[in-house]
Amino acid sequence: xxxxxxxxxxxxxxxxxxxxxxxxxxxxxxxxxxxxxxxxxxxxxxxxxxxxxxxxxxxxxxxxxxxxxxxxxxxxxxxxxxxxxxxxxxxxxxxxxxxxxxxxxxxxxxxxxxxxxxxxxxxxxxxxxxxxxxxxxxxxxxxxxxxxxxxxxxxxxxxxxxxxxxxxxxxxxxxxxxxxxxxxxxxxxxxxxxxxxxxxxxxxxxxxxxxxxxxxxxxxxxxxxxxxxxxxxxxxxxxxxxxxxxxxxxxxxxxxxxxxxxxxxxxxxxxxxxxxxxxxxxxxxxxxxxxxxxxxxxxxxxxxxxxxxxxxxxxxxxxxxxxxxxxxxxxxxxxxxxxxxxxxxxxxxxxxxxxxxxxxxxxxxxxxxxxxxxxxxxxxxxxxxxxxxxxxxxxxxxxxxxxxxxxxxxxxxxxxx
Amino acid sequence: xxxxxxxxxxxxxxxxxxxxxxxxxxxxxxxxxxxxxxxxxxxxxxxxxxxxxxxxxxxxxxxxxxxxxxxxxxxxxxxxxxxxxxxxxxxxxxxxxxxxxxxxxxxxxxxxxxxxxxxxxxxxxxxxxxxxxxxxxxxxxxxxxxxxxxxxxxxxxxxxxxxxxxxxxxxxx
Ligand code: SF4
Ligand code: SF4
Numbered sequence: 001x002x003x004x005x006x007x008x009x010x011x012x013x014x015x016x017x018x019x020x021x022x023x024x025x026x027x028x029x030x031x032x033x034x035x036x037x038x039x040x041x042x043x044x045x046x047x048x049x050x051x052x053x054x055x056x057x058x059x060x061x062x063x064x065x066x067x068x069x070x071x072x073x074x075x076x077x078x079x080x081x082x083x084x085x086x087x088x089x090x091x092x093x094x095x096x097x098x099x100x101x102x103x104x105x106x107x108x109x110x111x112x113x114x115x116x117x118x119x120x121x122x123x124x125x126x127x128x129x130x131x132x133x134x135x136x137x138x139x140x141x142x143x144x145x146x147x148x149x150x151x152x153x154x155x156x157x158x159x160x161x162x163x164x165x166x167x168x169x170x171x172x173x174x175x176x177x178x179x180x181x182x183x184x185x186x187x188x189x190x191x192x193x194x195x196x197x198x199x200x201x202x203x204x205x206x207x208x209x210x211x212x213x214x215x216x217x218x219x220x221x222x223x224x225x226x227x228x229x230x231x232x233x234x235x236x237x238x239x240x241x242x243x244x245x246x247x248x249x250x251x252x253x254x255x256x257x258x259x260x261x262x263x264x265x266x267x268x269x270x271x272x273x274x275x276x277x278x279x280x281x282x283x284x285x286x287x288x289x290x291x292x293x294x295x296x297x298x299x300x301x302x303x304x305x306x307x308x309x310x311x312x313x314x315x316x317x318x319x320x321x322x323x324x325x326x327x328x329x330x331x332x333x334x335x336x337x338x339x340x341x342x343x344x345x346x347x348x349x350x351x352x353x354x355x356x357x358x359x360x361x362x363x364x365x366x367x368x369x370x371x372x373x374x375x376x377x378x379x380x381x382x383x384x385x386x387x388x389x390x391x392x393x394x395x396x397x398x399x400x401x402x403x404x405x406x407x408x409x410x411x412x413x414x415x416x417x
Numbered sequence: 418x419x420x421x422x423x424x425x426x427x428x429x430x431x432x433x434x435x436x437x438x439x440x441x442x443x444x445x446x447x448x449x450x451x452x453x454x455x456x457x458x459x460x461x462x463x464x465x466x467x468x469x470x471x472x473x474x475x476x477x478x479x480x481x482x483x484x485x486x487x488x489x490x491x492x493x494x495x496x497x498x499x500x501x502x503x504x505x506x507x508x509x510x511x512x513x514x515x516x517x518x519x520x521x522x523x524x525x526x527x528x529x530x531x532x533x534x535x536x537x538x539x540x541x542x543x544x545x546x547x548x549x550x551x552x553x554x555x556x557x558x559x560x561x562x563x564x565x566x567x568x569x570x571x572x573x574x575x576x577x578x579x580x581x582x583x584x585x586x587x588x589x590x
Contacts, residue, residue, distance in 0.1 A: 083495035086527045150444070157453050167462075171469035171541070177527045186579040213443070215424050218433045251418045269419045283421035314583045323580040326535045333535055340533045341492045 031059060038067045042145045042402045045412030047386065049401070056398050061390040065383070068416040076376035081107060081343050082181065084376070089175040091378065092414040094137045095130040095357055097166075100179035102354040105260055106363035107181050110350035111318060118309040119183030120262045121302045125196065126184070127261070127354070128296040132203070133162045134357035135285045135292075139210060142282075142406030146223050150213060158206055165195045182313035188303060197300055200293050207289050214282070221279070228392040228404040229277035238388050241381050242359025243284045244408060248276030254355040266295045278407035285409075318343065342371045358382050358409055378417055382410030464543035466571035469528050472519060473542040473564040475573075482563065483538035486514040490530035490539050498523035499530060519562060521547055521555045531576065540569045540576075 034051045037043040046067035052060035072091065076084040088103045089096035101123050108115060115123070136155040143151025163173040169192045170176040170185075178185045188196075214220045230240070232248045245252055253270040255263040271287035273280030312319055320339055321332040347369040353362035359381025366375040385408040392408075393401055429435050455462075464470065472490075475483045486503030504515035530539045542564060549555050566573070 079495055083493070083529070086495050086525055086529075150440075150447075160453065168467060171467045171528070172526065175525070177529075213440075216426060216430045216436075218426065218430060218436060221424075221426055221430075249420075271419050271421050273421055274423065279423065280421065283423065287419065287421050310582060312582055320532060320580075322582050323537070323577055327537075336533070336535050337487075337489065340489050 036401070038064075043405060044141060044410065045415075047405075047410075047412055047415070049389070051398070051401075053398060058393050058396055058398055058401065061393050061401075063386050063389050065386060065412070065415050068412045070417065072417040073376050073378060077373050080371050081345055081373060082339075084373075085179065086175065086177045089177055090413055091380065091417060092134070092356065092358065092361070092382065092411045093174065094411055095134040096174060096176050097126040097178060098130040098134075098354065098356050099361065100177065101127055101261070102352065102356065102361045103363050104179045104181055105354060106350050106352040106365045107345065109352050110348055110365055110367060111181070111345050113182045113313050113315055113318065115183050115261070115313055116310045117262075118187070118303070118306045119311040119313070121299050121306070122184050122188050122311060123179065123261050124263065124266070124299045125188070125296050125303070126178070128292040128299070129162055129165070129196070131292045131357045132289050132296075133159050135289050136162075138285055138357075138406070138409045139214075139282075142403070142409075143214065143220075145402045145406050147219055148214065148217070151210065154206075154210065154213070158203065161199050165192060165199060168192050168195060180312065180319065182315055182319045183311045185312075187311050190307075193300060193303060196296070200297050200300070203293050204290060207286060207293075211286055215286075223399075223403050224278040224282060224407065226275075227278045227396070227400045228407060229275050230388060230392055231276065234388075234391065235276060238391070239384050240359065240388065241384070242355065242357070243281055243288065244276075244359065244385055244388075246271065247273035247280040247284050249274055254353055254360055258353070260352070260354060263295075266298050268295050278403050281407045281409075318345075344369060344371050345373075353379065356381060358385065358411070358414070361414075378414075380414040380417060382412070382415040385410040386415055462545070464545065466543070466575040468543045468545070469526050469541040470544045471521060471524065471526065471542055471547065472528075472530055472539050472562075473544070473569065474517065474559070474562045475538055475540055475566040475569050476563045477566055481508060482513055482559075483536050483566070484514050484517065485510050485512045485536055485538070486517070487512075487535065489533040489535060493529040493533035495527060495529060496523045496525050498525075514559065517559045517562060519557050521557055522552060537573055540572050542569060542572070 032053045034053055035048060036051055037048040038046040043049065048064040048067065050062040050064060051058055072087055075087055079087070085100060085103065088099040091099050136159045140152040140155035140159075143149070143155070166176055167173045169188060170178040230244075230248060232250055235245050235248045235250065241252065249272050251270050251272050254260070256270055268291045271284045271291065273284050316335055318339065321335050325332040326336050345367045347367055349364070349366045351362060351364040353360045360379065361381055362379030364375070364377040364379070365373055368374045389404065389408065393404055477483060486501050488501055488503075491499045491501050498520045500516065500518045501514050502516040503512050505511065506513045526541070528541050531541050547555065
C-alpha cells in the first residue's frame with residue numbers, strides 16, 4: 001500500500017475553550033461537520049466551505065476553491081495574446097471592462113505602446129462605471145443575504161441602467177470585450193456620452209437612498225458591526241488589497257499610489273475605514289461609488305473636449321489597420337493577415353496591476369518573442385479575500401459567515417480562474 | 418484620504434419599530450414608481466446596428482457569397498467556433514467556402530471574426546435568440562448563415578465608421 005498523506009486541513013481537531021456565555025449550552029462539545037456550498041446561494045458562486053460546528057460556533061473553517069477552474073492562464077498560453085481578451089471578461093464577470101483594461105495594460109507595457117489620450121479617458125470612464133456596477137452587485141447580494149431584499153432590486157435597477165449604456169456603446173450588456181491593445185475598439189459617441197452623464201448625475205441621489213436604507217438599519221447594523229474585523233497588520237500579512245484593506249485604515253489605492261491610465265490627473269479621494277469590520281468595508285465601498293461617480297464625470301468633461309481624437313494607438317505591428325484600407329492596399333491586407341494569425345509581442349516580461357473593485361488585479365505576462373505567450377499569470381484579488389475567511393470566522397457564530405462572505409466580496413470566476 | 422464615518426444609531430433607530438413603519442412607507446412609495454422590469458418574450462430588447470448578435474455571412478444581391486474562405490475568421494475566433502473548407506470557383510474572387518460552419522453553442526459573440534474579415538463577408542447581425550431541440554441543430558451551416566447584404570448593411574456602415582482611424586498619416590509599409 002502506498003503511504004497516504006493526510007491533509008491537515010481535512011482532519012480537524014476540536015479546539016477547546018468555549019466562551020463563557022456558551023458554557024452551559026447542552027449541545028456544546030458535540031462537533032458537527034457541515035458543507036456549505038458549492039451551490040449555496042450565499043456563497044456568491046461556487047465556493048465550498050467545510051465547517052466544523054460546535055453548536056452554533058464555527059470551530060474549523062476550510063474554504064475549498066476550484067469548482068469554477070477553467071484553466072484561464074493556460075488558455076492564454078495556447079490562444080495567443082489578442083484572443084485572450086474575451087477570456088479576461090469572464091474572470092470577474094461583474095466588471096468585464098476593468099479586467100480587459102488590466103490585461104491590455106500588461107501587454108502595452110510589454111510592447112511599449114502609448115495609448116492615445118482619448119483612449120485613456122474612455123478607459124477611465126469604463127473602469128469607473130464597471131467599478132460602480134461591481135459595488136452595486138456587492139450591495140445587492142449582501143443585502144439580500146442579510147435580509148434586505150429591497151436592496152437587491154434597487155441596486156439591480158441602477159445596474160440595469162449601466163448595462164443599457166454599455167449595450168448602446170459596445171453592443172453587449174455583459175462580457176463586452178471592447179478594450180484592445182493600444183486603446184479601445186471604438187469611440188464613445190455623443191449619445192452614449194449623454195446617457196452616461198444622465199446616469200452619473202442622478203446616481204449620487206441613488207447612493208444616498210441606498211445609504212438611507214442600510215446605514216442606520218438596525219438589522220444591517222447589528223449583523224455587520226464588529227463582525228469579521230481584521231487588523232492592519234493581518235490584512236497586510238495576508239496581502240489583502242482593495243476595499244478590504246482600506247477598511248482597516250491603510251490608504252492604499254493603486255490609482256493613487258501607482259497611477260495608470262492617467263489617474264494622476266483626476267481629483268478624487270481614497271476612502272478608508274477605521275477598524276476593518278464588515279461595516280467599515282461596507283462604508284468604504286459606498287463612498288467609493290461616490291468617488292467613482294466623481295472621476296467618471298471629470299472624465300466625461302475631458303471627452304467633451306477631445307471629440308474626434310484617436311482612441312487606438314497608431315502602431316501597425318499590433319493593431320489592425322482600418323477596414324477602408326484593407327480593401328484597397330496590399331500592405332494593409334498583409335498587416336491584417338499577420339496581426340490576426342501571428343501577433344508577436346517582444347521578448348520580455350511585464351506586470352501591471354489595476355485597482356479593481358475587489359483589490360489589485362494584476363496580470364503578469366512573459367513572452368519569448370513568438371505569438372504564443374510563455375506565461376500569463378493573473379493575480380486575482382478575490383483569492384486573497386477567500387483566504388482570510390478562516391482567520392475572521394474562527395470562533396464566531398455561524399450566521400456571521402453570511403455577512404462575512406458578502407463583505408469580503410469575491411467572485412469565484414476570478415478566484416478559480 | 419477620507420475616513421468614512423461610522424454611524425451610531427439614534428434612539429429611534431434603536432427602537433426598531435418606528436423604522437419598520439418607515440420602511441413600509443418606502444415600499445408603498447415604490448409601488449407608485451415607474452416599472453423598470455421588462456416582460457421579456459412579449460417586450461423584446463431593442464436591437465440596432467450596435468448590437469453584436471450572432472455572426473452571419475453576407476450574400477451579394479446576385480446571390481453569390483462574399484466569403485473567399487481565407488480562414489482569417491477561423492484564426493481569429495477565440496472559441497474555435499468556426500470551421501471552413503474552401504473550394505475553387507469560376508467567379509472573379511476564385512475561391513468560396515464549400516463548408517462554413519459556426520457552432521453557435523461555442524460562439525461567444527465577441528465579434529473578432531467580423532473585425533478580422535478582409536472582405537466584409539462575416540458580420541454581426543442583430544439576431545440574438547438561440548434555441549433548438551438538439552445540439553446538432555445549433556451548428557449552423559452555410560444555408561443557415563446566409564443573409565442578404567441589404568439586411569446587414571446598417572452594421573456594415575457602422576463598423577466602417579468605427580474603424581475609420583489614423584486618417585492623419587499616410588500608410589506605412
Ligand atoms: S475572414 Fe471573411 S472572407 Fe475570410 S473566411 Fe472568414 S468570412 Fe470568409
Ligand atoms: S463572434 Fe467570436 S466566438 Fe463567435 S464566431 Fe466570431 S470570433 Fe468566433
